Amino acid sequence: MSVLVFAESWDGKFKKGTFEAVTYAHETAKKLGVSTTAVTIGKLADDAAQLGNYGADKVICISNNINTCDSQGMSAAIAEIANKEGASLVIIANSNTGKTIAPRLAVKLSAGFISNVVDTPSNDTPFTVKKKAFSGKAFENAQCNNDKCVLALAPNAFHIVETAGSATVESFDAANRVSKVTSTNVEKATGKISLAEAEIVVSAGRGLKGPENWGMVEELAELLGAGTACSKPVSDIGWRPHAEHVGQTGKAVAPNLYIAIGISGAIQHLAGVNSSKVMVVINTDPEAPFFKSADYGIIGDAFEVVPRLIEEIRNFKANN
Amino acid sequence: MKILVCISSVPDTTSKINFTSDKSALDTNGIQFIINPYDEFVLTKAIKLREQHGGTVTVAHVGPANNEPTLRKALAIGADDAIRVDAEATDSFFVANELATIAKDFDLIMAGRESIDYNGGSVPAMIAEILDLGLINGCTGLEINGSNVSGEREIEGGKESLSASLPIVIAGQKGLVEESDLLIPNMRGIMTARTKPLNVVTAQANEERTVSISFEKPAERASCKLVESGNEAELVALLHNEAKAI
Ligand SMILES: Cc1cc2nc3c(=O)[nH]c(=O)nc-3n(C[C@H](O)[C@H](O)[C@H](O)COP(=O)(O)OP(=O)(O)OC[C@H]3O[C@@H](n4cnc5c(N)ncnc54)[C@H](O)[C@@H]3O)c2cc1C
Numbered sequence: 001m002s003v004l005v006f007a008e009s010w011d012g013k014f015k016k017g018t019f020e021a022v023t024y025a026h027e028t029a030k031k032l033g034v035s036t037t038a039v040t041i042g043k044l045a046d047d048a049a050q051l052g053n054y055g056a057d058k059v060i061c062i063s064n065n066i067n068t069c070d071s072q073g074m075s076a077a078i079a080e081i082a083n084k085e086g087a088s089l090v091i092i093a094n095s096n097t098g099k100t101i102a103p104r105l106a107v108k109l110s111a112g113f114i115s116n117v118v119d120t121p122s123n124d125t126p127f128t129v130k131k132k133a134f135s136g137k138a139f140e141n142a143q144c145n146n147d148k149c150v151l152a153l154a155p156n157a158f159h160i161v162e163t164a165g166s167a168t169v170e171s172f173d174a175a176n177r178v179s180k181v182t183s184t185n186v187e188k189a190t191g192k193i194s195l196a197e198a199e200i201v202v203s204a205g206r207g208l209k210g211p212e213n214w215g216m217v218e219e220l221a222e223l224l225g226a227g228t229a230c231s232k233p234v235s236d237i238g239w240r241p242h243a244e245h246v247g248q249t250g251k252a253v254a255p256n257l258y259i260a261i262g263i264s265g266a267i268q269h270l271a272g273v274n275s276s277k278v279m280v281v282i283n284t285d286p287e288a289p290f291f292k293s294a295d296y297g298i299i300g301d302a303f304e305v306v307p308r309l310i311e312e313i314r315n316f317k318a319n320n
Numbered sequence: 321m322k323i324l325v326c327i328s329s330v331p332d333t334t335s336k337i338n339f340t341s342d343k344s345a346l347d348t349n350g351i352q353f354i355i356n357p358y359d360e361f362v363l364t365k366a367i368k369l370r371e372q373h374g375g376t377v378t379v380a381h382v383g384p385a386n387n388e389p390t391l392r393k394a395l396a397i398g399a400d401d402a403i404r405v406d407a408e409a410t411d412s413f414f415v416a417n418e419l420a421t422i423a424k425d426f427d428l429i430m431a432g433r434e435s436i437d438y439n440g441g442s443v444p445a446m447i448a449e450i451l452d453l454g455l456i457n458g459c460t461g462l463e464i465n466g467s468n469v470s471g472e473r474e475i476e477g478g479k480e481s482l483s484a485s486l487p488i489v490i491a492g493q494k495g496l497v498e499e500s501d502l503l504i505p506n507m508r509g510i511m512t513a514r515t516k517p518l519n520v521v522t523a524q525a526n527e528e529r530t531v532s533i534s535f536e537k538p539a540e541r542a543s544c545k546l547v548e549s550g551n552e553a554e555l556v557a558l559l560h561n562e563a564k565a566i
Contacts, residue, residue: 138538187478291546
């Protein structure tokens with residue numbers, strides 16, 4: 001028996017969420033007294049054996065190139081390995097890809113499925129684990145009634161831990177299937193930091209008055225190596241792309257640091273960002289609800305505060 | 321074209337979420353229930369597709385009788401008929417199985433990409449798997465041409481165009497239609513909704529694979545430390561030394 005973890009790669013490279021998932025699988029496997037097996041799919045640019053540094057004992061590389069839009073093909077291939085390895089627990093990062101394949105895998109394996117998991121299991125028989133619920137407004141302790149379980153992990157909920165371990169690597173040919181969905185074109189913004197995985201997020205709202213004022217937001221983000229986000233009305237009016245909309249009805253983010261500029265802090269906005277470890281708010285209105293939820297705040301005009309903040313961070317970076 | 325839209329009934333987004341004293345369930349006192357916001361985009365898209373191609377839009381929901389106002393609202397927005405599976409929706413596999421039983425007779429099966437209450441985000445993918453169908457998850461654009469489907473989805477740092485054919489499962493979100501295009505019930509819609517068919521079916525004895533044990537709220541934050549405007553250097557120092565965030 002082993003704990004199986006899907007080691008997602010994107011353009012052949014492992015993602016931060018992959019290392020979180022392998023760490024999680026290793027810690028859970030240790031508790032259960034079993035080994036950790038990682039599965040990769042398709043061509044890798046990264047060295048598969050490096051997953052040993054995060055606790056994988058074995059890496060099985062599925063050699064078939066399966067497009068990520070073929071959730072059925074990916075989940076079928078992982079299911080083959082899960083059955084071969086006799087895995088009763090499968091861990092998957094709740095990324096765009098993970099969200100699509102994990103529920104399918106659960107159906108294939110006749111397993112229970114728990115998503116948005118934020119902690120290691122509090123009990124292993126029956127299997128009990130804490131997950132996010134109500135879009136960040138609460139947590140739920142969920143229990144799995146089946147002897148098999150698929151867990152999808154919330155991004156940025158676990159610290160990546162490096163171990164001195166090493167992993168054996170083997171290759172595997174999964175059965176070939178015809179995909180019911182095919183990719184016809186991919187449009188990618190290069191160099192953009194993935195919002196879900198970003199350590200720091202700089203976010204701005206309607207207080208910025210217009211799309212022409214986002215230069216300072218992008219400058220601050222670039223300086224900090226941060227992802228950029230926005231409130232819902234800002235994406236609805238078309239000042240920023242929908243992909244940046246965070247909150248209860250947009251993306252949920254949980255970075256180390258969330259900087260909110262000219263955002264009032266409506267309950268729907270806070271729901272999607274309040275898992276951030278540290279929150280900073282910059283707002284002219286001392287009554288803005290965001291001040292009740294933030295850790296640090298400046299009451300002031302963003303058009304004065306943000307340029308000064310950029311200067312100070314530049315000074316700080318020069319000296320550190 | 322027969323279109324099925326799966327609808328969930330969720331607390332209004334302005335709701336403060338509280339739990340019963342034993343922490344075992346949501347305290348529904350004073351909570352307004354609404355159509356799950358993601359499902360609203362999907363429902364409007366389904367009605368637009370019906371306008372273009374003809375056919376019907378059926379809404380389906382797994383839940384108790386007191387969720388029927390949510391289904392009536394969907395009928396008022398423009399769905400032709402509704403099906404309610406009379407059961408508590410506690411486990412995503414249970415719900416997906418019930419919906420799959422209904423969905424097997426449809427050409428296009430649509431749902432919001434996740435519900436804002438239990439956030440499983442799993443029902444559409446499970447339906448697709450149970451029925452051996454393709455899936456476009458997080459779908460932000462959709463066109464149908466005969467039995468050809470072209471769709472768009474969000475991927476890490478960009479978007480991807482996809483092609484497939486009917487029948488298919490679509491898990492949608494904003495972008496399928498824009499916020500400003502969302503249909504809302506008008507007076508005539510509300511009147512006709514009263515007489516549109518709302519069929520209640522009993523649940524199959526499907527297994528529940530997960531169960532909620534208890535709920536808790538996030539820890540409260542300590543109060544906000546204010547820094548004077550003009551003193552941004554102090555904020556940077558706090559973020560570095562105290563919060564260890566930069
Ligand atoms: C069903 C539903 C779902 C929703 N989901 C979401 C969601 O997922 N995410 C989301 O964000 N919202 C969501 N909302 C909207 C939410 O209720 C708020 O309307 C929205 O978050 C407000 O955006 P904002 O803070 O950018 O704008 P506003 O509320 O207009 O706030 C602007 C803020 O900027 C400040 N400001 C103005 N000028 C300056 C300046 N020069 N410098 C600094 N500060 C300044 C103001 O004091 C104010 O606090 C949802 C609403 C509904 C009904």
